[in-house]
Amino acid sequence: MTQQTLVRPAAASPQPPRPRRRPPSFRRQGGAAHVFLLPFLLGLVLITAVPLLASLYLSFTDYDLLHDPELVGLDNFRRMAEDERFWASVGVTLRYVLVSVPLQLAFALLLAVVLDKGMRGLALYRSAFYLPSLLGSSVAIAILWRQLFGHEGLINAVLGWFGIEGESWLQNPDTALSTLVVLNVWTFGSPMIIFLAGLRQIPEELYEAARVDGAGRLRQFSSVTMPLLTPIIFFNLVLQTIGAFQAFTQAHIISGGQGGPLDSTLFYTLYLYQQGFQSFNMGYASAMAWVLLVVIAVVTAGHFLLSKYWVFYGDER
C-alpha cells in the first residue's frame, strides 16, 4: 500500500490514509471488473458522455445536418431570449410542472393513507388505482383523452346530463393544458404505491405512544405519519418533477404535434422536437436541450437544498 501514500501524501489530507485491506486478487478483479463493465463503459462514452459534450458544442453552432456546423457564438441563446414560442413553451411547461406534480402527489398521499388503514379489499383498490399509471404514457391513452375532452366527447356528454353545456376543452387555449394535468393526476398510482411502502415502515409503537399521550387521529397524522413520510414525499417530488419537465407524448398526440391551440400545449420538449427534427435547427435544439438540463439540475439541487428544512431523517441527523 506504499503506492497510495506516494500518490496521496499524508500531509495533504487531515487524517492519515486508512490502510485498506485489498483482497489478494485485487489486480485480477480490477481486470475482471472492466470486462463486466465493458458494455456500461462503452455506453457511458458513446451514448452519454460524447453526446452530452457534442450537444454543448452544437449549442454554439448553426447546424442543419446537411452543411458543416458553423460556430455562431451565443446567437442561439440570444435568439431564444427573443423567441416568443420559446417563452410560451417555458410558461406551459412550468405551469404543468407546478400544478400537476403537487396535485398528483396529494392524491397519491391521500389515497395511500386511506388505504393503509387496513381496509378490506386493499389489494383490489391498489390494483385499480395503479393500472392507469402503467398505461398513462401510451399513445393509446392520449388518443382516448382526445376523445374524452373533445367537443362531443364523454366529459361534455356527462356534463350535459346535469344540464351544463361544455365547450371543446381541447380547442380552448384556456383549458387545453388542464386536460393534460388531469391525465397526469390520473396516473397517481405509482407514487401511491411508493407511499404505501413507506407507510408500512412506520413502527406501530409510535402510534401507540401518541395515543397514550392523548393524540387524536389528526394529531397522529401530523406528528407521526407526516414527519416520517417526508423522505418518501421528497423522493417522489424529485422524481415526478424531473419526469414532468420531460413530458412529451401526451401533448404531441393531443395537439396533433402542433402544441396548439395558440401554443397552449406547447411543452418544452415538443418545441425542442419541432426545432430539431422538423425544422432541423440542430444547433438551436441543442441550446434548448442544455437550458433544460441546467433548469432540471438547478431545480433538483434546489429540492435537495430546501429538503433540510422539511425532510425528517430521524434522530441521528
Add this chain to the structure above:
Amino acid sequence: MRAGLRHAVMCVLVVLMIYPLIWMLVSSFKPSNLVLSEPGLIPSEVTFDNYRDGWDALDEPFSLFFLNSLFVSVGSIVGNLFSCSLAAYALARLEFRGRRLYFAITLVSVMLPLHVLVVPQYIFFSQLGMVNTYFPLLLPKFLATDAFFTFLMVQFIRTIPRELDAAAWVDGAGPFRIFWSVILPLMTPALVTSAIFTFIWTWNDFFTPLIYLTSTEMFTVPVALNSMMSSETSSGVGALFAMSLLSLLPVLVFFVTAQKYLIRGISTTGLK
C-alpha cells in the same frame, strides 16, 4: 358504518378512474358514427368492423406493427438484462478503482433528460446510416444506458449474502463463475422485474421511434397509431379506438399476471 362509507367513496373513485377505459372498450364495438353521439355504455348496435377496418387502415397491416413492436421490446429486454446485470455485479461486488465514481454516474444518469442527448445521438446514428433501422432503439439497451435497472440490480445483489460468493471463491471459482453460477440465479426476481418494466416502457415508447423510424413498414405500434390518427383518410374514431385498445393488451396481460413484480419493483426503486 364508517367503513361502509369509505368503501363507497373508494368504489366511486375506482369507477371514475376506470370508466374511460371501459368507455373505450365499448366504443370500439360501436359503429364510428355512434361513438360520440351515443356515449352510453350499452351500444344499440354491435359491430366488429372497427377491428377489421383499423387493422388495414395504413399501408401495412397492424400485424406488422405488432411484430415490429414485439421485436424491439424483446430485443430491449435481452439488451437490458445482459448489460445491466454485468454492470450491476461489478458495481456491487468487485473491488476496483473508480467503483464509487461509476456508481455515482449511474445514479446521476437516472435523472439525465434524454432530450439533451437526443440531437447528437441522432446525428451519430444518421452518419452511420442507421436512421430507419432498429439499431438506434436497441444499441443503447445493450450498453447499459437504462441506469434505472443497473441501480435496481445493484440494490438487489447487495441483499445476497456475501458468504455465498466466499464459498464459491474457496472452491476455486473466479468472478465470472461466481456471477454465472451464484449471483445470476439468485437475482432472478430483479431480472424479472427489469424485464417486465423494460417491456412496458419500450412497448409504450413513442419519442425514440418517432424520431428514428421513417417508413411505414418499420413503424412500431405507437408510431402507427399516431400516423393513423393524423391521416384524415382513416376509418374514424371507432377504428382508432379498436387499434388503441389492442395496443394496450400486452401491458394489461402483464398487469394481470405479474403484478407482484410490478408492485415490488416500484416500492423498492420508485420506477414508474
